[in-house]
Amino acid sequence: RKEVEQDPGPFNVPEGATVAFNCTYSNSASQSFFWYRQDCRKEPKLLMSVYSSGNEDGRFTAQLNRASQYISLLIRDSKLSDSATYLCAVNVLRGQNFVFGPGTRLSVLP
Amino acid sequence: SAVISQKPSRDICQRGTSLTIQCQVDSQVTMMFWYRQQPGQSLTLIATANQGSEATYESGFVIDKFPISRPNLTFSTLTVSNMSPEDSSIYLCSVEDPGRSSYEQYFGPGTRLTVT
Numbered sequence: 001r002k003e004v005e006q007d008p009g010p011f012n013v014p015e016g017a018t019v020a021f022n023c024t025y026s027n028s029a030s031q032s033f034f035w036y037r038q039d040c041r042k043e044p045k046l047l048m049s050v051y052s053s054g055n056e057d058g059r060f061t062a063q064l065n066r067a068s069q070y071i072s073l074l075i076r077d078s079k080l081s082d083s084a085t086y087l088c089a090v091n092v093l094r095g096q097n098f099v100f101g102p103g104t105r106l107s108v109l110p
Numbered sequence: 111s112a113v114i115s116q117k118p119s120r121d122i123c124q125r126g127t128s129l130t131i132q133c134q135v136d137s138q139v140t141m142m143f144w145y146r147q148q149p150g151q152s153l154t155l156i157a158t159a160n161q162g163s164e165a166t167y168e169s170g171f172v173i174d175k176f177p178i179s180r181p182n183l184t185f186s187t188l189t190v191s192n193m194s195p196e197d198s199s200i201y202l203c204s205v206e207d208p209g210r211s212s213y214e215q216y217f218g219p220g221t222r223l224t225v226t
Contacts, residue, residue: 031213032213043219043220045217046111097143098153100152
């Protein structure tokens with residue numbers, strides 16, 4: 001089993017739709033969780049950290065379920081500019097490397 | 111967040127040659143990480159570079175193939191040695207932002223390497 005797995009994509013959704021991505025991790029000792037966004041031919045950019053209580057940033061909501069070892073990202077009112085690959089990342093200790101999931105590609109269609 | 115630059119941004123190299131990639135950060139950081147992203151794939155960690163000590167390599171990556179230097183707290187290099195077409199990839203450095211209490215990591219813009 002891979003350390004971090006994500007929904008296989010791609011997701012093709014119309015503008016204005018709500019879309020949710022899931023990510024599961026195998027290491028129960030994982031402490032920190034993140035969602036990154038990667039545009040084509042660009043580096044990953046941090047979208048949001050995922051906190052135990054869940055967190056929201058505008059149209060984006062992240063949730064963490066430690067018992068089931070998964071994190072989720074919800075995007076409401078999708079925009080064309082949301083089209084990208086979304087990577088979840090997990091790490092065990094500060095100062096250690098992240099383990100990235102394979103990514104889920106999202107295409108928001110006009 | 112920390113500002114990270116990489117040089118070169120891209121290169122096309124012949125097999126058997128070596129390329130050194132530079133990563134510069136605008137603030138002092140304890141740890142820097144080197145990742146590889148092959149076409150259509152996610153990121154794979156090559157090694158972790160601490161200032162003043164040997165880099166720590168992940169399984170499948172060795173120092174002879176990917177020597178790393180970390181001469182100070184703002185700079186690191188990764189060399190891809192004796193290149194083959196299988197080394198064609200994007201190479202990214204990342205750092206943990208020293209100004210934040212969280213564990214967030216930020217990436218440089220990457221070096222796109224093509225080996226012919």
